[in-house]
Amino acid sequence: MITVDDIRNSLNQNKKLTKEVKMNIFELVLLFNSKYPEVSLDRLNEKLKTLQIIKGSKFVNPRVSEYNLRENTIYLNTSEIDKGYDMKHILMFELLNVITACDHFTGFNVENRFRALNVGYTEIITNFLVGNSSDLLVYPEQAVEANLISILIGNEYIFKAYFENDVDSLIQGFTKAGVQV
Amino acid sequence: MKLRDLLDLMNHDYDQDDPKLMGEVQLKVYNTAKKRGKAEVICDQLKDNMVMDPQTIGLPKENSYFKGMEEAIATIDQAYISDHEVVHEIPSSRTR
Numbered sequence: 524m525i526t527v528d529d530i531r532n533s534l535n536q537n538k539k540l541t542k543e544v545k546m547n548i549f550e551l552v553l554l555f556n557s558k559y560p561e562v563s564l565d566r567l568n569e570k571l572k573t574l575q576i577i578k579g580s581k582f583v584n585p586r587v588s589e590y591n592l593r594e595n596t597i598y599l600n601t602s603e604i605d606k607g608y609d610m611k612h613i614l615m616f617e618l619l620n621v622i623t624a625c626d627h628f629t630g631f632n633v634e635n636r637f638r639a640l641n642v643g644y645t646e647i648i649t650n651f652l653v654g655n656s657s658d659l660l661v662y663p664e665q666a667v668e669a670n671l672i673s674i675l676i677g678n679e680y681i682f683k684a685y686f687e688n689d690v691d692s693l694i695q696g697f698t699k700a701g702v703q704v
Numbered sequence: 705m706k707l708r709d710l711l712d713l714m715n716h717d718y719d720q721d722d723p724k725l726m727g728e729v730q731l732k733v734y735n736t737a738k739k740r741g742k743a744e745v746i747c748d749q750l751k752d753n754m755v756m757d758p759q760t761i762g763l764p765k766e767n768s769y770f771k772g773m774e775e776a777i778a779t780i781d782q783a784y785i786s787d788h789e790v791v792h793e794i795p796s797s798r799t800r
Binding site: 636637638639642650654655658660662663664666668670671674675694697700703 | 725733736
């Protein structure tokens, strides 16, 4: 089982992140692990060895941040960030994408079909972990929708689907709630 | 409600940043719960919800995140109240 010492060592191996960024990431991982000790850190541990964070201002995607799992890179859109987002919140949001990344998708977002729900659930957990010190909200509608749906189908289904990439668990929850699949 | 329809609404809102669709998502969720006889349960769970507790959510109480959640819950609560209002019939007057 991966420990926080393993996480620290993996971060130390990464030559692409600054010392400050490594400290920030480590702090957030500690926080995540304290709140969700049952979630495995195995995949995160591997990805932290080569994770990159790239800032830029000209992205096709106008969003404030994005995790590209194929490149294992977090992209930060400086044009958006300069508007005053809480960077601790943004970094935690993308770290959750790293934590829940499998080979082809993050969380339960198979074939990009569940992208809004996945983003909303990520936002709920991010707020729970680190709050948001900015007036700028991140995906507020999606968070509301994800909250409603987790109440409808039961958080146990969506939680399992999210952290274990188990979309079948999500489908099972919807079916039990009376949603035609 | 079909899952595909729900996902299409949510994804469209996300892709186009169209918050009007959130209201439709809320009503679909409520109507699904109503069909299963769980409308009251859903309303109660929404009100007593970890996500709404500032102490557990890590946000100050005045953060507008809660405002969005409260509005969503109020919308669904209102739908529930409307469905369960007792209608008093007014007797019609006799005609000669």
